[in-house]
Amino acid sequence: MTESTRTxxxxxxxxxxPWRTFKLAxxxxxxxxxxxxxxxxxxxxxxxxxxxxxxxxxVQTSPGGQLPWLWISCTLxxxxxxxxxxxxxxxxxxLFVLQLATMLPQAVIxxxxxxxxxxxxxxxYRASLRSLTIMVGGFLVWQIIWVLFVAxxxxxxxxxxxxxxxxxxxxxxxxxxLRERALQVALDQKAADExxxxxxxxxxxxxxxxxxxxxxxxxxxxxxxxNLGKISKEDLAKExxxxxxxxxxxxxxxxxxxxxxAMRTDERSSEDAPAQDAxxxxxxxxxxxxxxxxxxxxxxxxxxxxxxxxxxxxLDQTPNGIRPTVxxxxxxxxxxxxxxxxxxxxxxxxxxVAHDHLELVIRNRMTPGNPRLPVSGTGLAGLRxxxxxxxxxxxxxxxxGWWRVHAILPFKDRQTLH
Numbered sequence: 001m002t003e004s005t006r007t008x009x010x011x012x013x014x015x016x017x018p019w020r021t022f023k024l025a026x027x028x029x030x031x032x033x034x035x036x037x038x039x040x041x042x043x044x045x046x047x048x049x050x051x052x053x054x055x056x057x058x059v060q061t062s063p064g065g066q067l068p069w070l071w072i073s074c075t076l077x078x079x080x081x082x083x084x085x086x087x088x089x090x091x092x093x094x095l096f097v098l099q100l101a102t103m104l105p106q107a108v109i110x111x112x113x114x115x116x117x118x119x120x121x122x123x124x125y126r127a128s129l130r131s132l133t134i135m136v137g138g139f140l141v142w143q144i145i146w147v148l149f150v151a152x153x154x155x156x157x158x159x160x161x162x163x164x165x166x167x168x169x170x171x172x173x174x175x176x177x178l179r180e181r182a183l184q185v186a187l188d189q190k191a192a193d194e195x196x197x198x199x200x201x202x203x204x205x206x207x208x209x210x211x212x213x214x215x216x217x218x219x220x221x222x223x224x225x226x227n228l229g230k231i232s233k234e235d236l237a238k239e240x241x242x243x244x245x246x247x248x249x250x251x252x253x254x255x256x257x258x259x260x261x262a263m264r265t266d267e268r269s270s271e272d273a274p275a276q277d278a279x280x281x282x283x284x285x286x287x288x289x290x291x292x293x294x295x296x297x298x299x300x301x302x303x304x305x306x307x308x309x310x311x312x313x314x315l316d317q318t319p320n321g322i323r324p325t326v327x328x329x330x331x332x333x334x335x336x337x338x339x340x341x342x343x344x345x346x347x348x349x350x351x352x353v354a355h356d357h358l359e360l361v362i363r364n365r366m367t368p369g370n371p372r373l374p375v376s377g378t379g380l381a382g383l384r385x386x387x388x389x390x391x392x393x394x395x396x397x398x399x400x401g402w403w404r405v406h407a408i409l410p411f412k413d414r415q416t417l418h
Contacts, residue, residue, distance in 0.1 A: 031128050032089040033176050040086035043122075047082035047115075051075045054111060074102040078115045085122050092123055093131035100142045107151050117168055124172030132169065139165055208382075218252030220335045224303055244302060287323040289315045293349065296330045303338055305345040305364070313353030322409050325386045326351075326360060329394070332379045333362040333405050340403075342367040356412060357392075362405040366398065383407075 054075045058068045077099035084092040096119060103112055120139060123132050140162060147158040222245050229241030293309050300307040318326065330349070337347055347364040380396055387394035392409035 032131075033125050033179060035086065035126060043082055043086040047079050047086075050111065050115075051079040070102065070105060074099070074106065074109075074112050077102045078112050078119070081119050082115070085119060085126050089123070089127045089131070092119070092127050093134040096123075096135045097138050100138055104142060104146055104150060117164065120165060121168040121172055124169040125176045126172070132173070136165060136169060218248055218255065220338055221248045221299055221303075222252075224338050240302075244299075248299075287320075287327055289318060289323060289326060292327050292330060293351075296334050296349070300334055300337060300347055304343075305337055305341055305347050307347040307349065310348075310350040311353070312351075313358075315351075315353060317353055317355075318358060319411055322358065322390065322411065325383075325390060325409060326358070328386065329360060329362070329383055329405065329407055332383055333364075336379065336403075337364045341365075357408055357410045360405075360407045360409070363399070363402045366401055366403050380405075 055072055058071045058075075062068050077095070081092060081095045081099050084095050096116075099112070099116065099119075103109055103116070116139065120132075120135060123135055127135070143158060143161045143165070147153055147155075147161065151157075226241065226245060229238045229245070290311075293311070297307045297309050337345065341364060344367050345365055347362070349363075350361045352359045380394075384394045387407055387409060390409050391412075392407065394405070394407040396403070396405045398404070
């Protein structure tokens with residue numbers, strides 16, 4: 001054996017591998033169709049009575065009292081075929097081939113041949129397309145052999161049997177294919193409904209996050225300023241508190257208006273607009289980060305929490321799709337600082353803008369004392385979800401006497417939200 005021959009033989013398993021895994025059922029995917037229990041029961045009764053009567057007649061008419069075993073086996077074969085059609089369609093192809101085998105030696109066939117045509121017609125709807133292919137193919141081959149070599153009835157009869165066989169399969173197969181199409185349409189509609197329901201849930205969750213971020217920050221700052229104005233004994237301090245409350249209330253109302261406007265923006269407007277990044281709404285597309293940092297610093301410092309901000313890199317290079325999340329992280333962190341900090345509070349905010357991501361760190365000194373305002377427990381979880389949907393991370397926790405919020409948001413491979 002030459003080296004090239006050995007090489008070809010070695011490669012043969014790889015060449016034949018696709019054929020070893022090939023399954024005809026995957027090519028002919030139309031499976032069996034359901035049958036009413038009452039109709040299946042009627043099939044069983046009919047074929048049982050017919051088979052019993054055939055056996056009775058064959059025994060009575062047999063010469064010399066000898067039992068016609070071939071005829072009885074043929075009767076039993078077509079009985080099992082129809083019982084399979086009624087209750088076990090996955091077996092019908094094999095049983096039908098056995099029926100053809102019992103019919104082949106008989107030159108004169110009456111009832112079994114008619115029942116074979118009927119079985120083909122019912123199997124076109126009831127059985128799988130693979131089983132039907134085996135049955136029709138086997139029946140056509142049987143007809144050629146039986147007509148030419150057993151019955152000796154000539155080619156004319158043969159060309160009558162073959163079209164009749166194909167004609168019998170047409171109605172059941174058409175009904176079966178229409179049913180499969182209707183089922184597919186129903187499945188597609190169900191999948192569309194599930195997708196719509198999932199989208200509605202995601203939309204409600206997104207709305208809940210937006211409302212929490214917009215409302216909680218503003219109301220928390222307003223509540224703290226109101227408390228400071230209430231306990232203050234100086235008229236100037238009270239006036240400052242009222243001024244801050246008015247300013248924060250206006251800012252919160254503006255945020256709510258922008259949020260409502262974004263919710264009412266129709267789908268066509270969003271499609272006509274330039275492609276936007278994850279979490280981006282038209283109303284917040286151009287957030288000024290430098291101004292946002294300054295506002296947060298002013299608010300925290302005014303509430304007795306000296307705040308230092310350090311930024312590196314070009315803030316203007318931050319993609320528009322990242323800016324709303326940066327703003328929400330700042331606002332939520334400031335809200336938590338106001339809620340939980342007492343005397344001696346301090347805050348440090350740093351952000352580094354690199355070429356492919358930004359890193360935001362917010363640290364505030366953990367001071368003793370109980371929270372002055374109710375705690376929702378959902379703010380940081382919402383921020384983690386925001387960061388995750390942008391392809392980034394957000395961690396929070398104690399760090400050597402400080403509470404630390406650390407977020408990394410990439411500029412690429414972000415999930416686009418609609």
